[in-house]
Amino acid sequence: MKTLCDIGEDALIDRLISLVPRDENPAAGPGDDCAVVDRDPLAPSLLLLKTDALVEHIHFLPDTPPRAVGWKAAARVVSDFAAMGGRPEYFLVTLALSPECEVAWAEDLYRGIGDCLRKFGGLLAGGESSSVPPGSAAVISIAATGSVLRNHVVLRSTAKPGDALLVTGKLGGSLHGKHLDFTPRLEEANWLVSKYKPTAMMDISDGLAKDLPRLAAASGCGFVIDHSAIPLTPGSTPAQALSDGEDFEILLAIEPARVAGLLGAWNAVFPGLPLTRIGELVESGTGESLTGGWDHFTGIDRAAGALAFPTNPNPSIDTPPHPP
Amino acid sequence: MKTLCDIGEDALIDRLISLVPRDENPAAGPGDDCAVVDRDPLAPSLLLLKTDALVEHIHFLPDTPPRAVGWKAAARVVSDFAAMGGRPEYFLVTLALSPECEVAWAEDLYRGIGDCLRKFGGLLAGGESSSVPPGSAAVISIAATGSVLRNHVVLRSTAKPGDALLVTGKLGGSLHGKHLDFTPRLEEANWLVSKYKPTAMMDISDGLAKDLPRLAAASGCGFVIDHSAIPLTPGSTPAQALSDGEDFEILLAIEPARVAGLLGAWNAVFPGLPLTRIGELVESGTGESLTGGWDHFTGIDRAAGALAFPTNPNPSIDTPPHPP
Numbered sequence: 001m002k003t004l005c006d007i008g009e010d011a012l013i014d015r016l017i018s019l020v021p022r023d024e025n026p027a028a029g030p031g032d033d034c035a036v037v038d039r040d041p042l043a044p045s046l047l048l049l050k051t052d053a054l055v056e057h058i059h060f061l062p063d064t065p066p067r068a069v070g071w072k073a074a075a076r077v078v079s080d081f082a083a084m085g086g087r088p089e090y091f092l093v094t095l096a097l098s099p100e101c102e103v104a105w106a107e108d109l110y111r112g113i114g115d116c117l118r119k120f121g122g123l124l125a126g127g128e129s130s131s132v133p134p135g136s137a138a139v140i141s142i143a144a145t146g147s148v149l150r151n152h153v154v155l156r157s158t159a160k161p162g163d164a165l166l167v168t169g170k171l172g173g174s175l176h177g178k179h180l181d182f183t184p185r186l187e188e189a190n191w192l193v194s195k196y197k198p199t200a201m202m203d204i205s206d207g208l209a210k211d212l213p214r215l216a217a218a219s220g221c222g223f224v225i226d227h228s229a230i231p232l233t234p235g236s237t238p239a240q241a242l243s244d245g246e247d248f249e250i251l252l253a254i255e256p257a258r259v260a261g262l263l264g265a266w267n268a269v270f271p272g273l274p275l276t277r278i279g280e281l282v283e284s285g286t287g288e289s290l291t292g293g294w295d296h297f298t299g300i301d302r303a304a305g306a307l308a309f310p311t312n313p314n315p316s317i318d319t320p321p322h323p324p
Numbered sequence: 325m326k327t328l329c330d331i332g333e334d335a336l337i338d339r340l341i342s343l344v345p346r347d348e349n350p351a352a353g354p355g356d357d358c359a360v361v362d363r364d365p366l367a368p369s370l371l372l373l374k375t376d377a378l379v380e381h382i383h384f385l386p387d388t389p390p391r392a393v394g395w396k397a398a399a400r401v402v403s404d405f406a407a408m409g410g411r412p413e414y415f416l417v418t419l420a421l422s423p424e425c426e427v428a429w430a431e432d433l434y435r436g437i438g439d440c441l442r443k444f445g446g447l448l449a450g451g452e453s454s455s456v457p458p459g460s461a462a463v464i465s466i467a468a469t470g471s472v473l474r475n476h477v478v479l480r481s482t483a484k485p486g487d488a489l490l491v492t493g494k495l496g497g498s499l500h501g502k503h504l505d506f507t508p509r510l511e512e513a514n515w516l517v518s519k520y521k522p523t524a525m526m527d528i529s530d531g532l533a534k535d536l537p538r539l540a541a542a543s544g545c546g547f548v549i550d551h552s553a554i555p556l557t558p559g560s561t562p563a564q565a566l567s568d569g570e571d572f573e574i575l576l577a578i579e580p581a582r583v584a585g586l587l588g589a590w591n592a593v594f595p596g597l598p599l600t601r602i603g604e605l606v607e608s609g610t611g612e613s614l615t616g617g618w619d620h621f622t623g624i625d626r627a628a629g630a631l632a633f634p635t636n637p638n639p640s641i642d643t644p645p646h647p648p
Contacts, residue, residue: 005423143467
């Protein structure tokens with residue numbers, strides 16, 4: 001019998017979604033950063049839906065400051081709304097925790113969620129709590145609704161060969177702490193879709209090596225990148241920038257004629273944050289391929305060879321600075 | 325340091341929700357069966373939001389048929405939409421599973437979710453998957469949106485002293501298999517809100533002994549019940565009917581003058597399903613109290629004294645009939 005680690009995350013999802021009724025004509029379905037639902041054709045905005053989960057020992061460690069875990073749990077979801085050109089609205093928080101968990105830990109977790117919602121917008125609408133058996137990993141699952149103006153929504157699947165590829169910020173180094181104190185690029189992405197609407201956009205959660213091929217494939221394209229152009233987090237290697245994952249920077253495609261204007265305007269509005277051209281989309285079947293990035297079930301692709309945090313040799317990963 | 329099992333689920337939730345930004349004027353906030361969001365005051369319907377989770381060893385066992393687990397995971401959420409007078413719309417499914425989990429298990433889980441969505445309506449909009457560390461319990465978390473007509477929505481908090489209390493179906497016996505093959509009372513609740521709008525409504529998920537006091541408290545009432553009137557699942561004791569939980573029947577309050585008319589009409593429309601008057605709401609501070617029902621973190625209230633399934637002496641709980 002095949003197991004999840006035999007087939008990996010993307011193949012699993014492909015198999016599963018065929019077994020359940022789906023919207024036949026979704027604005028965007030499974031596979032994009034968020035689901036996009038058109039509940040009212042007369043409304044100026046579309047409904048965004050997203051769910052994301054953090055698992056102890058996978059996404060954080062038992063001694064990770066819980067306020068940072070809460071920030072991360074909520075900020076990952078905010079990042080996905082940003083990647084669609086939208087904003088967060090209502091949050092549902094599910095906790096699966098040991099009965100032996102300290103109340104203070106759960107309270108600090110919620111304070112971290114609150115830090116993120118106060119900074120980026122979003123309201124707690126409800127939640128669910130359950131115990132887990134002794135020794136089981138804690139799971140924090142956050143689902144949320146968001147909103148995007150109909151003429152601002154950007155999918156992964158709408159770029160064309162020839163479009164330039166750019167990334168915000170710097171890549172790599174998530175395991176050195178960035179995975180706990182990253183800033184979702186909500187304001188930046190909202191500015192992008194209103195001023196220089198990209199042809200495709202996504203956030204980099206599983207590493208450029210995993211996510212760029214997803215964007216290209218969704219758009220029916222191949223890609224080429226200038227590896228020397230990839231912006232590196234100080235202390236990170238090019239391999240880590242491709243594969244660490246959890247960068248939560250925005251990867252976007254845009255018509256090449258608009259790149260110069262975009263870069264000039266960007267540097268004036270966001271002077272502290274690089275926006276870097278790293279390559280272009282090409283015809284499907286041409287271009288290069290990338291290996292690496294994070295797969296939850298095969299777990300063998302991350303650059304460092306670490307299956308997950310407990311096997312990572314770097315003890316600094318669980319002592320990050322407190323999120324802003 | 326206090327732990328979750330020291331304070332219990334309700335006190336935990338009270339503490340946590342004060343730490344996060346919330347809607348100041350929610351149509352219904354944390355504490356009802358679903359969150360109710362009024363996104364567009366001109367729209368005839370309100371948005372319902374719900375999240376719910378199943379944890380291995382707590383809500384199902386490793387050898388529970390995965391199709392039944394999937395049915396249960398989705399049907400619990402459908403039951404909550406029913407309890408608001410609404411219907412399900414879009415589902416987000418989060419899986420936290422071991423990499424050693426068989427692909428066939430996950431596929432059957434999704435088939436069970438699909439069985440439920442095909443029967444009651446609802447479309448898969450997206451999801452999330454993560455690995456859990458070796459030996460950790462699997463967690464299935466389902467979040468969903470629903471819709472309720474503005475003039476149909478029924479909260480827990482709007483009943484008055486003197487209102488009659490009724491329940492659908494029969495109570496108790498969830499541990500003998502009913503927890504895996506229950507039928508959410510979606511059609512029945514939709515009929516109720518359109519024909520005999522109750523003054524308050526909720527589904528019974530943690531046992532009448534836990535949930536009736538919640539409804540009464542939300543409405544600022546006490547309650548009295550006729551214990552001999554509580555409809556028992558065959559083979560269940562009165563104590564089990566109060567405390568087993570996972571009945572997923574509807575508990576409703578209605579003006580007493582309307583009960584006779586309601587019961588007559590009900591029996592004509594739903595001849596196979598009892599609707600039973602079990603008591604009434606009274607002034608706050610009067611009436612009786614109940615102990616029992618399920619608390620996820622203290623775990624000490626369930627009638628049988630079982631903390632969770634692994635300690636339950638009845639082996640039949642993991643061999644239920646397949647869900648319809």
